[in-house]
Amino acid sequence: MSERQVSEREMRAAAPAKMRGSLRPWTRAIIGGSIVAVIAFAALAAPWLAPHDPNEQDLLAQFLPPAWAKNGVPEHPLGTDNLGRDTLSRLIYGSRVAMIVAVAAASGALVLGTALALLAGYFGGWVDWIVSRLVELWLCFPPVVLSLILIVGFGVGLGNVILAIILVDWTRFCRVVRSEVLVVRRQDYIDAARLSGFSHLRTLRREVLPAVAPLVITVLSLEMGIAVIVEAILSFVGMSVESTIPAWGVMIADARKDIYQAVWGMVLPILAITITVLGFNLLGDGLRRVLDPKLRQRAIV
Amino acid sequence: MNGGLLGVALRRVAIAIPLIFLVAVLVFVVLRLIPSDPIAMSVPPNATRDEIEALRREMGLHLPILDQFAIWFGKAIVGDFGRSIAFTQPVLRLIGQSLPATIELVVLAAIFATILGLSGGLAMYQMRGRAGETATDLVSTLVMSIPEFLWAIFFILLFGVALNVLPFTGRLDSGMTVGRHTGFLLIDCLIEGRFAALGSALLHMLLPALALALGTAPLLMRVLRSSLLEVTNEDYMVMARLRGFPERQILLRHAFKNAFLPTLNLMGVQFSFLFGGTLLVEVIYSYPGIGNLMVEAVRNTDLPIIQGVALVYAVAVLAINLAVDLLALFLNPKLRVAK
Numbered sequence: 001m002s003e004r005q006v007s008e009r010e011m012r013a014a015a016p017a018k019m020r021g022s023l024r025p026w027t028r029a030i031i032g033g034s035i036v037a038v039i040a041f042a043a044l045a046a047p048w049l050a051p052h053d054p055n056e057q058d059l060l061a062q063f064l065p066p067a068w069a070k071n072g073v074p075e076h077p078l079g080t081d082n083l084g085r086d087t088l089s090r091l092i093y094g095s096r097v098a099m100i101v102a103v104a105a106a107s108g109a110l111v112l113g114t115a116l117a118l119l120a121g122y123f124g125g126w127v128d129w130i131v132s133r134l135v136e137l138w139l140c141f142p143p144v145v146l147s148l149i150l151i152v153g154f155g156v157g158l159g160n161v162i163l164a165i166i167l168v169d170w171t172r173f174c175r176v177v178r179s180e181v182l183v184v185r186r187q188d189y190i191d192a193a194r195l196s197g198f199s200h201l202r203t204l205r206r207e208v209l210p211a212v213a214p215l216v217i218t219v220l221s222l223e224m225g226i227a228v229i230v231e232a233i234l235s236f237v238g239m240s241v242e243s244t245i246p247a248w249g250v251m252i253a254d255a256r257k258d259i260y261q262a263v264w265g266m267v268l269p270i271l272a273i274t275i276t277v278l279g280f281n282l283l284g285d286g287l288r289r290v291l292d293p294k295l296r297q298r299a300i301v
Numbered sequence: 302m303n304g305g306l307l308g309v310a311l312r313r314v315a316i317a318i319p320l321i322f323l324v325a326v327l328v329f330v331v332l333r334l335i336p337s338d339p340i341a342m343s344v345p346p347n348a349t350r351d352e353i354e355a356l357r358r359e360m361g362l363h364l365p366i367l368d369q370f371a372i373w374f375g376k377a378i379v380g381d382f383g384r385s386i387a388f389t390q391p392v393l394r395l396i397g398q399s400l401p402a403t404i405e406l407v408v409l410a411a412i413f414a415t416i417l418g419l420s421g422g423l424a425m426y427q428m429r430g431r432a433g434e435t436a437t438d439l440v441s442t443l444v445m446s447i448p449e450f451l452w453a454i455f456f457i458l459l460f461g462v463a464l465n466v467l468p469f470t471g472r473l474d475s476g477m478t479v480g481r482h483t484g485f486l487l488i489d490c491l492i493e494g495r496f497a498a499l500g501s502a503l504l505h506m507l508l509p510a511l512a513l514a515l516g517t518a519p520l521l522m523r524v525l526r527s528s529l530l531e532v533t534n535e536d537y538m539v540m541a542r543l544r545g546f547p548e549r550q551i552l553l554r555h556a557f558k559n560a561f562l563p564t565l566n567l568m569g570v571q572f573s574f575l576f577g578g579t580l581l582v583e584v585i586y587s588y589p590g591i592g593n594l595m596v597e598a599v600r601n602t603d604l605p606i607i608q609g610v611a612l613v614y615a616v617a618v619l620a621i622n623l624a625v626d627l628l629a630l631f632l633n634p635k636l637r638v639a640k
Contacts, residue, residue: 140324140615142577148599149611153331229448233581236450237596252454256585263458270451278446285442 029286032221035279042092043099050089051077054246058084063261081251081265082258090246091272097240097247098276101162101231102224108166109227110220113173114212118204120174121181131174138171147230151239158241161234165227172226176219177212184211214291221284225277232273248273306627313626317619324615325377325608329370332604373608382609387601392609395594400613401484402472403579403590406513409506410579411572413514418521422564423552425522426529441519449516450581456508457585467508470587474501509586513578517571524567528560535559562633569625573618 042049064080065072066087072079078087120131138146150164184190185208193203234240235249243250248269255265348356357363361372373383382392425441428434447455461469468474472486479498482489490499532538533556541551583592591610598606 137320137323137327140320140618141611142574142580142614142618144577144580145595145611145614148580148595149328149331149607152599152602152607153334155335225446233448233450236581237584237599239599256454259457259462263462266454266458270454273451274443274447277448278443281442281446 025286025289027286028282029290032279032282032284032286035275036224036283039095039276039279040099043095046092046096050086050092051075052086052089054085054089054093055244056085056089060084063258063265065264069264078268079264081254082262087251087265087268090251091248091268093246094248094251094269094272095276097158097235097245098228098231098273100158101165102227102276102280105162105165105169105227105231106220106223108162109169109223110173110216112166113170114177114216116170117174117177118181118208118212121178122185122200122204122208128178131178135171135174138168141168143168143230144233147234148237148239151234156239156242158245161231161240164234165230168230169223169226172223173216173219177216180212180215181208184208187211214287218284218288218291221280221287225280225284228273228276228280306630309630310623310627313623317623320619321612321615322374325374325612326370328608328611329373330366332607333366333369335602335604377609377612382612383605385598385603385606387598387603388606392605395606396591396609396613397484399589399591399594402486402588403576403583403592405485405487406506406510406579406583406588406590407572407576409510410513410517410575413510414517414521414571414575415568417514417518418564418568419525421518421522422525422529423557425526426533426552426556429526429530441523444515445519445523447515449512449575449578450585452515453509453512453582453585456512460508468501468505469508472502472505472588473498477501505586505588509579509582509588512582513575516578517575520571521564521567525560525564528563529556532556532559562629565625565629565632569622569629572625573621576614576617576621 058080061073061076061080061084062082064076064084066079067074067077069079076086076088078091080086081090116131116134120128141149147164147168150167151160154160154164190203190207193207198206231240231247232249232252235247236253238250238253240249241247251269252266255262255269259266354363361369364372376383380393382396384390385392385395388395421441425434425437428437456467457469460467473479477498479486479489479495479502480493482492486502487499490496490502529552537559538551538555541555546554579590580592580595582588583590584596587593591613594606595610597603598610
């Protein structure tokens with residue numbers, strides 16, 4: 001690996017070393033977790049929460065502003081878009097795509113990246129060489145470019161978007177976890193496990209994996225935020241889900257066509273994306289500080 | 302010492318060549334998975350089967366994929382990336398027309414990001430332990446949660462639509478034209494001595510560059526601050542304070558010099574992401590760079606362009622990384638110890 005990667009050390013460095021004057025880790029994690037929980041609830045309960053069908057058009061009520069603004073009407077609390085579709089309902093239904101992609105893509109990237117990292121870091125040698133070269137190859141692409149190319153190859157659709165994000169973002173897990181495994185592997189208890197007759201697989205599962213789990217969970221949370229952004233980017237350029245499924249990126253792209261009339265139609269999905277990503281970031285950031293004993297110690301010092 | 306730098310540079314270029322080859326293979330294979338037939342898009346609907354077959358042969362699509370790749374790559378090495386299906390122009394010319402615009406944008410954005418990131422990091426460090434720290438901490442978490450393309454749209458709404466003070470489409474005010482000499486608009490303006498056009502071009506770049514910079518700066522800021530916090534209790538810092546140097550001098554001459562390297566390393570990664578970020582930002586600002594070209598090609602399934610532009614991105618990322626690594630090596634003698 002070149003010195004180019006964002007190492008785990010840098011990730012730690014990105015978190016402030018001193019806690020005083022900064023939000024307590026648990027507070028962070030809880031605020032972030034609550035935001036995520038609210039959005040997950042909205043996604044699950046969309047059919048009951050949304051006042052309208054997200055695709056129901058009302059061409060007599062185009063570009064309505066939110067209810068509190070001048071000309072707003074109470075039937076459409078957050079206004080309507082260029083086809084008179086209800087913005088609130090589209091936002092609520094849009095959270096489904098965001099949440100499904102966040103969970104599925106981030107978990108998939110976790111499994112692929114962590115598995116490769118465990119193998120590479122634990123066995124070293126040619127396995128490590130191959131995995132490291134693969135990561136280097138992947139780092140040649142800006143992530144957005146690679147995901148676009150993959151989508152062109154696979155075709156649009158929710159499953160393909162998830163697959164594309166997994167195939168782009170596994171390197172995030174792989175890079176961070178591999179360097180942690182390299183440290184863990186040299187610990188005495190790994191040798192002890194091997195000496196007491198654990199197979200390689202069992203050592204990996206019972207000793208190495210638990211040791212890197214806190215880090216993996218942290219990266220998972222951050223990756224969920226990234227997945228939401230990537231999906232929004234893809235749907236913004238029209239390369240994500242089918243056009244009948246409401247997604248936040250599509251809403252922004254639709255509103256952009258009539259930028260002077262649909263200001264709210266742009267601001268609201270932007271807010272939705274930002275709040276969701278903020279939730280995942282706070283959660284990940286908080287978890288990192290709660291779960292990482294080294295950071296916890298530094299906090300005490 | 303320059304010999305050392307040159308050696309590293311040569312070694313890295315030697316690694317880059319197989320990487321670029323593999324990038325080409327990867328892109329080629331992925332694009333051959335394509336569910337629709339690229340031929341179908343470039344023939345009229347009433348084309349006969351024979352006509353389609355003829356075109357397929359002409360484009361070499363009847364050959365096995367390995368042969369197709371060999372032909373394409375053999376030509377690509379000598380600069381022939383084929384012809385665009387939608388624009389019916391050589392891909393290389395299209396890339397040549399749009400790449401300078403992207404480079405100008407990336408350079409300006411990198412300058413903004415560096416200024417914002419470094420000054421922000423220093424300011425955050427200065428605020429350590431004070432009441433304002435929680436606020437800056439939260440703001441930087443919030444800002445980090447907003448990707449550059451949302452900044453781009455937000456700026457259009459704020460400065461373009463609401464305040465109406467800055468332009469947000471294209472590169473120049475409508476009606477202005479500047480002759481093409483180098484392809485770099487800013488330089489061309491200078492060559493022709495058109496300062497009004499230069500101003501207009503800079504104004505048009507301001508919002509997209511700022512949006513890109515805001516996608517990058519907060520992370521630089523936080524890494525710099527934490528590196529500064531790490532060195533703050535080092536012996537040389539204590540000695541400098543004991544000697545009574547002013548705090549400002551200690552910060553810039555002693556702390557910053559030692560704490561800058563992790564930030565510099567991060568800048569390499571971030572600036573190559575920044576290059577990727579131009580993709581959407583260019584689309585949003587209708588800015589005629591390779592990002593716009595790429596998205597247009599993706600929408601048209603214009604495979605020759607996608608393949609060509611993907612290679613350009615890979616070369617750009619490797620070049621940026623190399624430049625940053627060499628800079629780090631140049632600035633930090635500790636890294637120069639031979640392995």
